[in-house]
Amino acid sequence: MARHFISVFDLGEDGAPKVLKRALEMKKSDYRSDLLSGQVVAMIFEKASTRTRFSFDVGIRHLGGATIFMTPAESQLGRSEPLRDTARVLSRYCCGLVVRTFGEAKLRELMAYGSVPVINALTTEGHPCQIMADVLTMYERAPNLEKQRVAWVGDGNNMANSWMEAAACFGFELRLACPKGYEPDMSLLQICRKKGANILLTESPQEAVDGAHYVNTDVWASMGQEEEQRVREIAFQGFCVDEKLMALAAPEAKFMHCLPAHRGEEVSEGVLEGKNSLIFDEAENRLHAQKAIMEWVFKN
Ligand code: CP
Ligand code: NVA
Numbered sequence: 001m002a003r004h005f006i007s008v009f010d011l012g013e014d015g016a017p018k019v020l021k022r023a024l025e026m027k028k029s030d031y032r033s034d035l036l037s038g039q040v041v042a043m044i045f046e047k048a049s050t051r052t053r054f055s056f057d058v059g060i061r062h063l064g065g066a067t068i069f070m071t072p073a074e075s076q077l078g079r080s081e082p083l084r085d086t087a088r089v090l091s092r093y094c095c096g097l098v099v100r101t102f103g104e105a106k107l108r109e110l111m112a113y114g115s116v117p118v119i120n121a122l123t124t125e126g127h128p129c130q131i132m133a134d135v136l137t138m139y140e141r142a143p144n145l146e147k148q149r150v151a152w153v154g155d156g157n158n159m160a161n162s163w164m165e166a167a168a169c170f171g172f173e174l175r176l177a178c179p180k181g182y183e184p185d186m187s188l189l190q191i192c193r194k195k196g197a198n199i200l201l202t203e204s205p206q207e208a209v210d211g212a213h214y215v216n217t218d219v220w221a222s223m224g225q226e227e228e229q230r231v232r233e234i235a236f237q238g239f240c241v242d243e244k245l246m247a248l249a250a251p252e253a254k255f256m257h258c259l260p261a262h263r264g265e266e267v268s269e270g271v272l273e274g275k276n277s278l279i280f281d282e283a284e285n286r287l288h289a290q291k292a293i294m295e296w297v298f299k300n
Helices: 008-029 051-062 084-088 103-111 128-138 156-171 186-194 205-209 226-235 278-300
Strands: 042-043 066-069 098-100 118-119 151-152 173-177 197-203 215-217 254-257
Touching: 008 128, 008 156, 008 278, 042 051, 042 084, 042 173, 042 215, 042 226, 051 066, 051 098, 084 103, 084 151, 098 103, 098 278, 103 118, 118 128, 118 278, 128 156, 128 278, 151 156, 151 205, 173 205, 205 254
Parallel strands: 042 066, 042 098, 098 118, 151 173, 151 215, 173 197, 215 254
Antiparallel strands: none
16 A cells, blocks of 8 residues: 655654654754665646745755656646556556645545555645655754744645644644634634644734744735635735734744745735744754655655
């Protein structure tokens, strides 16, 4: 049976901290291996990417493998070849599929019809690779994750959903502030709370940021929502992470953003570029976290 990575939960209660620890070891040792030697990973991207594409490609090379990248526009996917056929064809050439797409149902279809592991490189519902990198960014600073308070200010999007899963797996407190109508997946919130996660959902950015050790945000309109930009700019008034909001957080609180960022919208230029901004450490940690995730997936 192929081992897939679709959500942080897939790592399991024991697995998630182990993968995190392993990612830090890999980072410290500038890890290389021949785990994927002679093998090729297919990268299927239906949305744009800089960090995810590069960090997977580089990480797969560090593990001795190679990649082939494709988008719908340059493959038969864009001419309506069914995903289930693509899954069965690519499974015969490649050892795994790294996929960035819209609905998670597409990943489930690839899993159902293909015979190799599927790794979620972002869907509309979640971004688990980014979250593992972000938790690594916290962990390398303060390993006592259960003592940390994390604030999320903005859209209840893929990142917010994955943060909730991480709160359930790693035990930090999560306070999400989302405008009315832009909440995260409420059934996932219930699942995370049932697993013991300490998650507060509010409409007040001030309440979420109060005393937080890490303050997170993301764009107001995610990929595929560009047409909603104007409406969202109105709905998200008061949700910009600026110096005034950061002043409510814990002393020396860190700012986090998965990038790309819209300066002056969800975050001020000063906070994004400030001394407490972790944005480039998060971007770097994509590489290390994904190498550990791929070891978990492919060493199975
Ligand atoms: N954070 C992130 O996933 O960036 P890319 O869209 O550039 O891959
Ligand atoms: N929420 C953003 C994350 C980009 C990495 C999006 O889905 O576009």
